[in-house]
Amino acid sequence: MQQNQTNPREILITGATGYIGKKLKQRLLERSDLRLRLLVRDPARISAAARQECTIIKGDTFDPVALEDALAGVDTAFYLIHSMGSGADYAAKDRTSAQNFRRACENVGVKKIVYLGGLGERDSASEHLLSRIETGEILSATEGSSTRTLWLRAGVIIGGGSASFRIIRDLTRKLPLMITPKWVNTKTQPIAVDDVLSYLEASIDLELQENIKVDIGTTATDFCGLMRQAATSMGLKRRLIPLPFFSPRLSSYWLVFITQVPFSIASALVDGLKSETIATNENAAKYFPEIQPMTMEQAFEKALQETTLD
Ligand SMILES: NC(=O)c1ccc[n+]([C@@H]2O[C@H](COP(=O)([O-])OP(=O)(O)OC[C@H]3O[C@@H](n4cnc5c(N)ncnc54)[C@H](OP(=O)(O)O)[C@@H]3O)[C@@H](O)[C@H]2O)c1
Structure with missing residues (x-):
């Protein structure tokens, strides 16, 4: 018992060069009770600096030996991780990646897999969201193993x-009057990145008897609400005029024009904005009562401080 408390626990992060994984790595490096791979x-x-403090394993989820x-x-x-930027067959790659990862975890007796996917349901999911759901289902198919x-x-x-935040910020900053597609009325439940990191970190200490799904987020709003909050946080007055005939494809070109994001990212994001992304379970409060997500206003103010406006 004593030995368990003094021996640092081994934690593996995949996606450590990505947005969330990189931030999680920084946060977990503060903990002396964990050893990072x-x-x-x-x-x-x-x-x-990070190479000194972590064990680095070169490889990917398609390499069973490295895994x-x-x-x-x-x-x-x-x-x-996700394969979204890897071409048209990304969903098939995501399925294989998740199968390989789960199998390797089971083979070597990993105690817990923690996966961050997207809110939303199968029947209304965009292609990207559907792939995130399939990944969660494959990773959760661990019944019969430890x-x-x-x-x-x-x-x-x-x-x-x-x-997503940068697009909302750029649109709001550049356009005093916004002609928008219908999807601005789609319901969504945003969350501050620091809160996401708190849930990920707290997951390490949670003892699980079964596989669980935990929906996280602050108070629900819609995309119109997100843009209005961005305007308020930047001290700007903005008007939104939704037009029913504004197609998703047109919206993607328009986003590329205004925000200069690549078309593939813009179209995946616009496609995703058609699906409601709302919490459907109370498990965040049940399993993580100590985490109180910040409000949307606090989240925007913090995010705006983090970015330099160009
Ligand atoms: N960002 C968001 O707004 C958001 C919202 C909701 C949920 N999520 C979820 O959070 C997770 C992380 O997203 P993110 O935004 O941090 O992604 P990201 O910035 O695009 O990073 C993706 C990471 O995955 C790595 N990767 C991709 N395929 C791999 C493979 N086969 N083997 C090993 N590594 C691989 C990439 O490595 P390379 O650097 O080598 O390419 C990169 O480090 C995803 O599951 C996503 O669905 C994100």
Whole structure:
């Protein structure tokens, strides 16, 4: 018992070169009771300082040998990856990736998989969201093994480095009058990136008897509400005029024009905005009562401070 308390627990982070994984790595490096491993495709993208403090395993989820090497002796394994930028067959890649990861976790006896996916339901899901749901289902198919899966589901993440946040900020900043597609009325439940990190970190200490899904977010709003909040937080007055004939494809071109995000990201985001992203369970309060998500206003103010307006 004593030995368990003094021996640091081994934690694996996948996606440590991505937006969420990088921030999680920074946060967990503060904890002396944890030892971090990072599974990365390109170790040169990890800073020299982090390379000193973490064990780096070069590889990806399509390499079963690297996976078992990375996972052997691990207590909690974070699955913070997706294949969205990898071409048209990304959903098939995501399925294979999740199957490989779950199998490797079961083979080496990992205690817990923590996966961050998206809020939203199968019947109204965009292609991207559907792939995130399939990933969660595959990772959660651990019945009969000792591995448990904690599937966190988040909507729009409000943080300086989040693509969705930057689009909302840029649109609001550049356009005093916005002609918008119908999707601005789609319901959504945003969350501050720091709160996402708090749930991920607290997941390490949660003892699970079964696989669980935990929906996280602050008070629900719609995309109109997000843009109005962005305007208020930047001290701007803005008007939104929704037009029913404004198609998603047109909206994607328009986003590229206004915000200069690549078309593939803009169209995936616009497609996703058609699906409601609302919490459908109370598990955040049940399993993590100590975490009080910040309000949308606080989240925007923090995210705006994190970014330099260009
Ligand atoms: N960002 C959001 O707004 C948001 C909202 C809700 C949920 N989420 C969820 O949060 C998770 C992380 O998202 P993110 O925004 O941090 O993603 P991201 O910034 O696009 O990063 C993706 C990461 O996955 C890695 N990766 C991709 N395929 C891999 C593979 N086969 N093997 C190993 N690594 C691989 C990438 O490595 P390389 O650097 O080598 O490409 C990168 O580090 C995802 O599950 C996403 O669905 C994100």
